[in-house]
Amino acid sequence: MPTPAWQKSSYCPEGNSCVHVTGERASGAIRLTESGDPSGAILTAAPAAFRSLLGALKEERPRD
Template identity: 65%
Template sequence: MTPRWQKSSYCSEGASCVHVTAAAETIHLTESSDPARVILTAAPAAFDAFIAVLKEESPRV
């Protein structure tokens, strides 16, 4: 099955964007401007922890 990638809601038009998809107990991330098309794979719990850290450390707008 071909993964269905979702673009980050923080991505502006034409910008380099993070894309995410989920499949069979894994989360996959990639970045649109990466010429090697590297895919980072994480377990859901690890991905949740990653997002929690980003939310804690991101500047408040």
């Protein structure tokens, strides 16, 4: 399997403490990692679940 091309979040400042995302063409799964090291912890989500996550993150809600 080829090495995935990770994309850093546009909301991330310089450095590697960021969310990175990639997609798997064969399965359609979305993969997320919390740093620039793709060998670190990786979360896999279905496209619909990822869209829901993005929608929730984009909603403007007061923080506690």
